Amino acid sequence: MKDVALLAGVSVKTVSRVVNGEPGASTAVRQRVLGAVERLDYRHNLGASTLRRKDARSGIVGALLQDLGNSFSAGLLRALEDALREPGLSVLAASLDEEPERERGIVSDLVARRADGLVLMPATHRHEYLISERRAGLPVVFVDRRPHGLDCDSVTVDNHGGAKLATAHLVAGGHRRIAMLTDLEEIETAVERRAGYRAALAEKEIGFAPELLVHDIRSEMAAAQAVTALLDLADPPTAIVAGRNIITVGTVRALRAAGAVREVAVVGFDDFPMADLVEPPLTVIRQDVQQIGAEVARILLDRLNGAGGPPQHVVLEPTLIQRGSGEIPPRRPG
Amino acid sequence: MKDVALLAGVSVKTVSRVVNGEPGASTAVRQRVLGAVERLDYRHNLGASTLRRKDARSGIVGALLQDLGNSFSAGLLRALEDALREPGLSVLAASLDEEPERERGIVSDLVARRADGLVLMPATHRHEYLISERRAGLPVVFVDRRPHGLDCDSVTVDNHGGAKLATAHLVAGGHRRIAMLTDLEEIETAVERRAGYRAALAEKEIGFAPELLVHDIRSEMAAAQAVTALLDLADPPTAIVAGRNIITVGTVRALRAAGAVREVAVVGFDDFPMADLVEPPLTVIRQDVQQIGAEVARILLDRLNGAGGPPQHVVLEPTLIQRGSGEIPPRRPG
DNA sequence: ACTCGTGACGACAACGATGACGCAGGATGG
DNA sequence: CCATCCTGCGTCATCGTTGTCGTCACGAGT
Structure with a gap:
């Protein structure tokens, strides 16, 4: 970004403004900056951006399902992806294969990545380990299986x-x-x-x-x-x-x-x-699965928009x- | 991290050392730090970490497939995930649905996220737009369809x-x-x-x-x-x-x-x-699909380990x- | 002519973390 | 006893970006 600023003959802050489409940059400067961006193959660094920003949304949602290869998990993932695409969220997907250790490892990885939310089809039986994350404001939605020892949203089937x-x-x-x-x-x-x-x-x-x-x-x-x-x-x-x-x-x-x-x-x-x-x-x-995924996404998006209130437990009737x-x-x- | 350092009565650098398991911290100090980490619910920030580090691996691989809900894409994703788990890589998956615009959008998102590599089942027909990324060292492996206007690895079926x-x-x-x-x-x-x-x-x-x-x-x-x-x-x-x-x-x-x-x-x-x-x-x-996924992962990991050489084009025979x-x-x- | 507002832009610090380096103090060797 | 090394830890700058605030020029209003 420094290089772009140099080449365009402006300050880095101005480059930032142009890149983010903020107001406060004249058309001429904007053109010069975009030209420099092009010439230098500059790519915005989302990591640094979310680090600096106040609200700090990473734009990542973790989907921890049982087996991405089976049609239930895959269909659910697809439904989630569809609903989360519009608000600009990407899905980091993982298979748990009923292994509690894997679940904990992937959750902690996602927390370290500052995921905006988690969708969890748990392999563990007790979920107290998530309490501190929930308290820190991480939205978690359980799917297919209910949470135990933890009060949070869930979407299950009867x-x-x-x-x-x-x-x-x-x-x-x-x-x-x-x-x-x-x-x-x-x-x-x-x-x-x-x-x-x-x-x-x-x-x-x-x-x-x-x-x-x-x-x-x-x-x-x-x-x-x-x-x-x-x-x-x-x-x-x-x-x-x-x-x-x-x-x-x-x-x-x-x-x-x-x-x-x-x-x-x-x-x-x-x-x-x-x-x-x-x-x-x-x-x-x-x-x-479409409906399950849509419900999960709805709840997650509500929480991301700051919806408070008690946990929702949606139970869908199979047919x-x-x-x-x-x-x-x-x-x-x- | 500052807070942890304060509570443990050490410097932030020492906290960093403990959190990363680096040498140069005595057992006593290590214990104090870990205690403080626990008490404050401190979570390591991977984004900031990769920003500062030299090698800067984000640990994310993008998997851009056609439709995560269909069994071919889902099976492929699963195979990729399995092979990439061990080296500590996470998979950010997306469906393209044969929409070129979506492909470009998601690729640019992944580039901005500094993904370590891309697996692409392209929806576009020309791939010149990836040339600058490749030149910047981003490993890209095409799967199921060959690259056009771009020289890079691919795994396809005959x-x-x-x-x-x-x-x-x-x-x-x-x-x-x-x-x-x-x-x-x-x-x-x-x-x-x-x-x-x-x-x-x-x-x-x-x-x-x-x-x-x-x-x-x-x-x-x-x-x-x-x-x-x-x-x-x-x-x-x-x-x-x-x-x-x-x-x-x-x-x-x-x-x-x-x-x-x-x-x-x-x-x-x-x-x-x-x-x-x-x-x-x-x-x-x-x-x-298992084999396709395994080949893709093998090539990608080789490239991540710095393997140079001309692009590989693996063609598997269906039966x-x-x-x-x-x-x-x-x-x-x- | 003077004030004032406004728009365009820059300087600087800070986000959270780590690399490079420095420094104190004890162990070691001659 | 001194030079030297090592260990354990701290200081500082820095990664790429953006929030805050300041500066400057220019035009309008009186």
């Missing part, structure tokens, strides 16, 4: 209601032996979905069969193996609720391998792009999309 | 070869009336794929039928409509090469609507998660994954 909806739908279809497959015990959404499943069974007065509730399933392969084992039971399930994206895939794959794809009903949690083209077309519980796999009737025993 | 492979596979299956659907005329990968299709036809001495080559298809719906129109031809195609992810989806949907899903062969470009569960299972040309949809034989005429 997992309990969603799983209940799925299970009740199968019961209404005549099923009594309904299995459920979920992720790690310690993941909150998985716990809620299990609870929803049990609540639906209880409401319909169907006994809970422990052997039909399988958890700690972390991959497609694990899901497929679990399903294969379930089918080998003396009294196998006639329907399955798949607690998550990849579990649904593994489930369908196992059913297909067993030739049971038209015999056992399936309802998956989480919709995905080609679910209607699978055979049979998949009935799913859909969480609207049941019937496509066929969930409407397969139970096989008549014997 | 689109011509991939499309040729798909087409030849259908020809080998006995097809003669093979349609191809591609994206916008101006998108380079689409152009290459069309060329590969025509090359395969020419090589097998099959006449090119203009009515079977449809382009400027931008959505699932457009693809579906195009396919429906193709089926209504007097001499409809017996096989279709779908030039892209969403085109494949639209194609399958239209075939299904027409009840022709077992009559017309389909080979799609780009694999996706549940392609084997679709009915019929989809034969596709797969681009290995044909046979699953069924591409192996449907042609319907016997009449």
